[in-house]
Amino acid sequence: MEWSVGESAKKYSPTLVDVDGKYTLNRLTEDGSEKIISKITITKDDNSRRLIIEHNGTIQYAYATRVGDQWWIHYDGRINVVNMHEAGSKGSDAGEGGLTAPMPGTILDVQVKQGQRVREGQTLLVMEAMKMEHRILAPNAGEVISVNFEAGDRVDMGATLIELGD
Amino acid sequence: MIPDWMVGATHPFDSVLVANRGEIAVRVLRAASEAGLRGVAVYSDPDEGALHVEVADEAVHLPGETLGETYLNSEAIIQAAKDSGAQAIHPGYGFLSERADFARMVSAAGLVWIGPPAESIETMGDKISARRRMIDSGVPVIPGEELAISEDADHLGTLAAAAARVGYPLLIKASAGGGGKGMRAVHEPRMLRTEYEAAAREASAAFGDGTVYVERLLTGARHVEIQVLCDSYGNAIHLNERDCSLQRRHQKVLEEAPSPAVTPLIRAAMGETAVQAAQSVDYEGVGTVEFLLSSRGEFFFLEMNTRLQVEHPITELTTGIDLVQKQFEVAAGMKLTIQQDEVGLFGHAIEARIYAEDASKGFLPAIGKLAMWRPPSTPGVRFDSGFREGDEVTVDFDPMLAKLIVHAPSRKAALRRLDTALSDFVALGVTTNVGFLRQVAAEPAFTNGEVTTDYLDSTSLSTFSEPKPENAILVAIAAAASRFGLDRTAGSASVTDFDDHTGHTGDPFRTLKRSFP
Known part of the structure; x- marks a missing residue:
C-alpha cells in the first residue's frame, strides 16, 4: 500500500x-x-x-x-x-489537462473556443452551482483542445468541461 | 394547552409550525419545546430523518422535488399547519421569511404569524422603497442613484448614465437580492456590462426578479447592524450591535458582538436610528437594521432584515435575551417587559459560520457524508447545527453546516476560545472551512479589530493557508488506523454507551428527545 x-x-x-x-x-x-x-x-x-x-x-x-x-x-x-x-498503481489519472466540473450545475457562459490560446488565470467558462456563479479558470497557459459543453447545458460533478494542452 | 407564561395574551397559541429546515428549524423547535409549545416540523424528501424532524413533536412531509413545491410552497405549508393543528407559523430565515404575501396568507388562515406585519416586510424588502422610507424618516442612506433599471431594451444606456452620475467604484444590487446574491461590485466602466448581467442572472435565478439598481461602493467601511425588538403596542428597543465586517463576496464569515469599532456614543446613536427605522414601518418582533460604518464614525442605512438573523446568537449571549422566545411573546400580543436602559452588554461573543466548502479551491461547495462529526462542547461554546454524524451533505440546500459561537468575558478571551473550539472540532468526510476560519481569526487585521468589509476579498488567499502537520505523521496515522481496522469498527462504536456528541459515556445530560447536534 x-x-x-x-x-x-x-x-x-x-x-x-x-x-x-x-x-x-x-x-x-x-x-x-x-x-x-x-x-x-x-x-x-x-x-x-x-x-x-x-x-x-x-x-x-x-x-x-x-x-x-x-x-x-x-x-x-x-x-x-x-x-x-494500491502499490505500483500509476496514481490518479483523473483527466490530465482536463478541467472538470467541481459541482453539478449549469453552464452559463463559455468564454473560449477550441484552438484558442489562453493565459493562466483566464476565465474559461462560467457555471452556476447552488445558485452562485463560479468561474472556471485556466490553471496554466495553454491551448484549448476541446470545449465539451455549451451555455445552458447541465453538467454532473466531475464532467470534463474543457481540455487544455500546452 | 397554552403555556403558563402566555396566559392572558391577546393572541395565545399552544403550538408552532416551523416553516424551515436545518439549524434554524432545530433552534426554533428547541425554543418551542422549552417554551412549552408543541413543535411541528415540515420536511421534503431529502430531509426525511433530518435533525429538525427528529427534534419536533410532529413532522409533516412536503411532497415534491423542487423548493417551490416544498419549503417555498405557501399553500402546502399552511395546509400542514392546519392538518397538524399548529396554531402559529415561524418562518426562520431565508425561504418564506421575507415574503409579505406569505405573512398575509398565514394571518388570513387564522394562524398566528411569528414575524413582522406584511406591510413592514414589503416596504423593507424592496431596497428602493426602503431607501425612500429611510430618507423620509431622517435615517442616513448611502449616496447613490435611486434608479430602478428593468431588463428592457435600453437598460444598458440607462445604467451607464446612472453609473456615471453615481461614480466608480459602485455596487449593482438586485432590488430583490440578499445574502450576497445579485450583488456585484464594479470598479471601472468597462466591467459594467459583465457585472450587471451577472447580477441580473443571479437575482432572477434566486429570486425570480431581475431588477437591479446602483449605489456608491463605500470602501474601508465596516458592516455593523443593530438588533431591534418591537412589540405590537409601539414599544421598541435595540439590543446593541453586531459587527459582520468579515465577509467574502458579501457573505458573512465571522460575526462578533460588540463591534470593536463602536463606542458607547456611536452605539447609542446607531441604536436610536435603528429604532427610528423600525418604527417608520410599524415594525413588530425582532429585526435587524444593517449599517455601513465609515472610518470616520459616520453610518449609513444599508437594509433592514425583517426576520431572525443567522447571527442572532451573539446578541443572545451578550444580552442574555432569548430572541426566539421574544418572537413568541410579541406574536402572542404580549408587551415588551424590558426597557432600553435594562439591556445589558456582557462580555464578547463571536460566531463562525461553518460551511461545506473548500477554501483552497476558490470556496467551491463540498459534498459528502459527515463520517465523523464531533462538535466542541466546552463552557462558553454554543453550537447550532442541523446536522448529525452520518448525515449526508448534498447540493440540495445551502452549504452552511453549523454555527460555532463562543462567549467570553473579553474579546481577547473570546478569540482564544474560538481558536480552541475550532481546533477541537472534528468534522471528517466533508471538506469544511474550519481550518480557514482558524487562520482568518488569527490574522492581526482581525485580532486587532481592524477588518473592513473589503478585507477578505482584497487579501491574497495564500495568507490564510493552513500549517500542516508533517506528512510522515499523517501517513503513519493513516497506516496505523488501517492496521487497527478503524475502518471496520467505525460503525459499531455507537452500540456501546458512548455518547457521540459529548464524548462521555452514559452522559447524564442526555435525555429522551434531546439530541445535541
Whole structure:
C-alpha cells in the first residue's frame, strides 16, 4: 500500500512495527527514497475511535475515519486527508489537462473556443452551482483542445468541461 | 394547552409550525419545546430523518422535488399547519421569511404569524422603497442613484448614465437580492456590462426578479447592524450591535458582538436610528437594521432584515435575551417587559459560520457524508447545527453546516476560545472551512479589530493557508488506523454507551428527545 497526502503527488511507503499493540513508524520512503523520521508511536484508545499519537515526547489524540480510499484525519487541531493507493498503481489519472466540473450545475457562459490560446488565470467558462456563479479558470497557459459543453447545458460533478494542452 | 407564561395574551397559541429546515428549524423547535409549545416540523424528501424532524413533536412531509413545491410552497405549508393543528407559523430565515404575501396568507388562515406585519416586510424588502422610507424618516442612506433599471431594451444606456452620475467604484444590487446574491461590485466602466448581467442572472435565478439598481461602493467601511425588538403596542428597543465586517463576496464569515469599532456614543446613536427605522414601518418582533460604518464614525442605512438573523446568537449571549422566545411573546400580543436602559452588554461573543466548502479551491461547495462529526462542547461554546454524524451533505440546500459561537468575558478571551473550539472540532468526510476560519481569526487585521468589509476579498488567499502537520505523521496515522481496522469498527462504536456528541459515556445530560447536534 502506498499513501499520498492531500493534493500532493508524492507517494509514501511506511513501515510500521507492532510492539504490544503499539505501532511505531520504523521506516518511511518518499517517492522511493528514504526519509529521516523522528519517533512516532501510535496506539488505539479502546473507549472511542481515537488514536493516541506519541511524537517527540508529546502525546496527542487523533481521530481517523475512512471514506472510500481516503483517510480523513483530525490531528493537532487540523483536518487532513491521506489517500490510499494500491502499490505500483500509476496514481490518479483523473483527466490530465482536463478541467472538470467541481459541482453539478449549469453552464452559463463559455468564454473560449477550441484552438484558442489562453493565459493562466483566464476565465474559461462560467457555471452556476447552488445558485452562485463560479468561474472556471485556466490553471496554466495553454491551448484549448476541446470545449465539451455549451451555455445552458447541465453538467454532473466531475464532467470534463474543457481540455487544455500546452 | 397554552403555556403558563402566555396566559392572558391577546393572541395565545399552544403550538408552532416551523416553516424551515436545518439549524434554524432545530433552534426554533428547541425554543418551542422549552417554551412549552408543541413543535411541528415540515420536511421534503431529502430531509426525511433530518435533525429538525427528529427534534419536533410532529413532522409533516412536503411532497415534491423542487423548493417551490416544498419549503417555498405557501399553500402546502399552511395546509400542514392546519392538518397538524399548529396554531402559529415561524418562518426562520431565508425561504418564506421575507415574503409579505406569505405573512398575509398565514394571518388570513387564522394562524398566528411569528414575524413582522406584511406591510413592514414589503416596504423593507424592496431596497428602493426602503431607501425612500429611510430618507423620509431622517435615517442616513448611502449616496447613490435611486434608479430602478428593468431588463428592457435600453437598460444598458440607462445604467451607464446612472453609473456615471453615481461614480466608480459602485455596487449593482438586485432590488430583490440578499445574502450576497445579485450583488456585484464594479470598479471601472468597462466591467459594467459583465457585472450587471451577472447580477441580473443571479437575482432572477434566486429570486425570480431581475431588477437591479446602483449605489456608491463605500470602501474601508465596516458592516455593523443593530438588533431591534418591537412589540405590537409601539414599544421598541435595540439590543446593541453586531459587527459582520468579515465577509467574502458579501457573505458573512465571522460575526462578533460588540463591534470593536463602536463606542458607547456611536452605539447609542446607531441604536436610536435603528429604532427610528423600525418604527417608520410599524415594525413588530425582532429585526435587524444593517449599517455601513465609515472610518470616520459616520453610518449609513444599508437594509433592514425583517426576520431572525443567522447571527442572532451573539446578541443572545451578550444580552442574555432569548430572541426566539421574544418572537413568541410579541406574536402572542404580549408587551415588551424590558426597557432600553435594562439591556445589558456582557462580555464578547463571536460566531463562525461553518460551511461545506473548500477554501483552497476558490470556496467551491463540498459534498459528502459527515463520517465523523464531533462538535466542541466546552463552557462558553454554543453550537447550532442541523446536522448529525452520518448525515449526508448534498447540493440540495445551502452549504452552511453549523454555527460555532463562543462567549467570553473579553474579546481577547473570546478569540482564544474560538481558536480552541475550532481546533477541537472534528468534522471528517466533508471538506469544511474550519481550518480557514482558524487562520482568518488569527490574522492581526482581525485580532486587532481592524477588518473592513473589503478585507477578505482584497487579501491574497495564500495568507490564510493552513500549517500542516508533517506528512510522515499523517501517513503513519493513516497506516496505523488501517492496521487497527478503524475502518471496520467505525460503525459499531455507537452500540456501546458512548455518547457521540459529548464524548462521555452514559452522559447524564442526555435525555429522551434531546439530541445535541
